[in-house]
Amino acid sequence: MGREAHSNKGGGGRREGQRHVPVMLQRCLNLLAPALEAPGAVVVDCTLGLGGHSEALLARFSQARLVALDRDKEALRLSGERLAPFGDRATLVHAVYDELPDVLDRLGLPRVQGVLFDLGVSSMQLDEADRGFAYAQDAPLDMRMDQSTGVSAAEVLNTYPPGELVRILRLYGEEKQAKRIVSAIVREREKEPFTNSARLVELIRNALPQAAKRTGGNPAKRTFQALRIEVNGELTVLERAIPAAVKALAVGGRIAVLSYHSLEDRLVKQVFAAGAATTAPAGLPVVPERYQPRLKLLTRGAELPTEEEIAQNRRAAPARLRGAQRIRESME
Numbered sequence: 001m002g003r004e005a006h007s008n009k010g011g012g013g014r015r016e017g018q019r020h021v022p023v024m025l026q027r028c029l030n031l032l033a034p035a036l037e038a039p040g041a042v043v044v045d046c047t048l049g050l051g052g053h054s055e056a057l058l059a060r061f062s063q064a065r066l067v068a069l070d071r072d073k074e075a076l077r078l079s080g081e082r083l084a085p086f087g088d089r090a091t092l093v094h095a096v097y098d099e100l101p102d103v104l105d106r107l108g109l110p111r112v113q114g115v116l117f118d119l120g121v122s123s124m125q126l127d128e129a130d131r132g133f134a135y136a137q138d139a140p141l142d143m144r145m146d147q148s149t150g151v152s153a154a155e156v157l158n159t160y161p162p163g164e165l166v167r168i169l170r171l172y173g174e175e176k177q178a179k180r181i182v183s184a185i186v187r188e189r190e191k192e193p194f195t196n197s198a199r200l201v202e203l204i205r206n207a208l209p210q211a212a213k214r215t216g217g218n219p220a221k222r223t224f225q226a227l228r229i230e231v232n233g234e235l236t237v238l239e240r241a242i243p244a245a246v247k248a249l250a251v252g253g254r255i256a257v258l259s260y261h262s263l264e265d266r267l268v269k270q271v272f273a274a275g276a277a278t279t280a281p282a283g284l285p286v287v288p289e290r291y292q293p294r295l296k297l298l299t300r301g302a303e304l305p306t307e308e309e310i311a312q313n314r315r316a317a318p319a320r321l322r323g324a325q326r327i328r329e330s331m332e
Helices: 025-036 052-060 073-089 097-106 123-127 153-159 162-173 178-191 197-207 221-232 234-248 262-275 307-312
Strands: 042-045 065-070 090-094 112-118 249-259 295-297 320-326
Touching (some): 025 052, 025 112, 025 249, 025 320, 042 052, 052 112, 065 073, 097 234, 112 234, 153 162, 153 178, 162 178, 178 197, 197 221, 221 234, 234 249, 249 262, 262 295, 262 320
Parallel strands (some): 042 112, 065 090, 112 249
Antiparallel strands (some): 249 320, 295 320
């Protein structure tokens, strides 16, 4: 669920000198490399975060231009400092990644050679206590990636109808005990509205049967994931963003996507599989150009981080990487 993995295993906030290690960095660079080595190549980092992947892209592909998006203003500020040495080769934009077509249009870039998505929550968001993303420490239940807009996790918990909360926990958290947890939430919010994460974590622990508490790590993990996805509209945004990114690729361009849970990965898989399939009606002796696949898959299924990387960066553990290459224009 995390993006740039953090060397501080304790996770209690960033301190000067701590090292942020981007997940599956070399594999992402190698996957994108054939499209980015030509002069004038443009690569888009749709999820800038703390800038680890972006910095590596600019360093390795010395003639490439970077466009980087993030909805988190604090992430943009910190990454701006990190990427300042690259001067005007880096363009940082405050935007959600489904706004990619508008961003490229404003910059006069009809096509790009590379796109990278590193989905989920960045280390900065997890490690800043007041953001409310992490269930391991007490914090205000916010969870907004862009704190200047939208409803907080507390508002979702306190105002959504019970049936809607059950749907969110089941769909976005794949939580089998959703009804039991929501019953407890509704009971408690009538006594006092939810404001902080510790009370929610405690409620979930008390609501779950013993057997459910023995598997899958912290029992609050799935509920927090579901709330975060709902607050930020992550899957809805991703449903628009991945096809838009594929459409923005020039022929020969490449896209790499790092996902951190099955819902994201399934969505990416579906878009890539559709692009790599022929759309011709069955039985045609020759497949016309307009029905030919637009994408070539670059990964066999989803690639996983190595055991060595997971040992160094625990936040890399759930990562799943998929890549594809644009092989022809759409005939749309």
